[in-house]
Amino acid sequence: MQPIKQRDSMPLLRRGELAARVGCNLETIRYYEGIGLLPHPPRSQGRHRLYDADLAKRLRFILRGRELGFSIEEIRALLAIADGGGGCADVYALTTQHVEVIRRKIADLRKLQRILTETAARCARDASPECPIIEALQASSADGPLGAASFAVVPNARELGKAVATRP
């Protein structure tokens, strides 16, 4: 972590600017600060939050982590690893443990990808009455329970490209 004074690359963003830049909702930033994923940023004289490039990166990591299906707590753990908090034993345990979680996620996503791709390939894309995609969905879990225990490993995944800052 460096002193907060910047070059001219990024002149300290305020909350709304940061939200626009990373593509999240304005309030999400405050929310992440509130639950401790983002540190309290420095403030202007009038108590407006000011974000530097490091905080922006951290925020992007969190947002993408959510999209990838990690829960808030999992992201908290990943950030702890990145922050180099605990000793080497802790880091080792955490990393290997997360590698396993990620391995399962990848396996599940691949399965989804395969199913969706194969199904789409059979689709005529015209106005034909029967659609293989619809049928595949109805086929229940013919291809097995689809990983049954992992996919996202988490409910409530963040929708990609959702909710950018409010604009009435």
Place this chain on the structure above:
Amino acid sequence: MQPIKQRDSMPLLRRGELAARVGCNLETIRYYEGIGLLPHPPRSQGRHRLYDADLAKRLRFILRGRELGFSIEEIRALLAIADGGGGCADVYALTTQHVEVIRRKIADLRKLQRILTETAARCARDASPECPIIEALQASSADGPLGAASFAVVPNARELGKAVATRP
């Protein structure tokens, strides 16, 4: 849609039986009815819901769609298409778009996996290994011309194989 009277293949299930059969939570069925994904089913004299094979199929469709990462609203759209027998060009578009999102997720997860694995390995030797995972998820596709324009699809994906009916 056929008349509700059945042969002996499926003797009209009640909510709990249906939940057990399709592998979802008891209350989820009522929830989907509440938000209009499932129609109000016929009832017994005592107002117990009774589900036939068609409704079971529809429920499986919804659950499967959620597992595959479609949002509730997307599923609503897919169901409308299925109900209306309309063309499947839209379905195809939605699906391929989906596949692309999944492809990017897999790529990012692989990055994460690689870095975490390397960190764990270095942990055996170094005292304080660095773990640059935050950097790994920076570019991930968002930093295009207008930031978050290239994203797509899903909120709150249903975790695969989650929540079977409640059993204390």
Place this chain on the structure above:
DNA sequence: GCTACAATCTGTAGAGACTACAGGATCAAG
């Protein structure tokens, strides 16, 4: 038919992760 015990019914509350709004303070352009 009557008695139990399970399963459903309704409505409402809770979890997790945001998202929106109200009423006031601050910033920055003119």
Place this chain on the structure above:
DNA sequence: CTTGATCCTGTAGTCTCTACAGATTGTAGC
């Protein structure tokens, strides 16, 4: 110095389920 956009804080609402409470039904056994 004014003014409209932005930000502040706190609190309430949304979405997708899931759980619970108290009242009714369904049904198996006597």
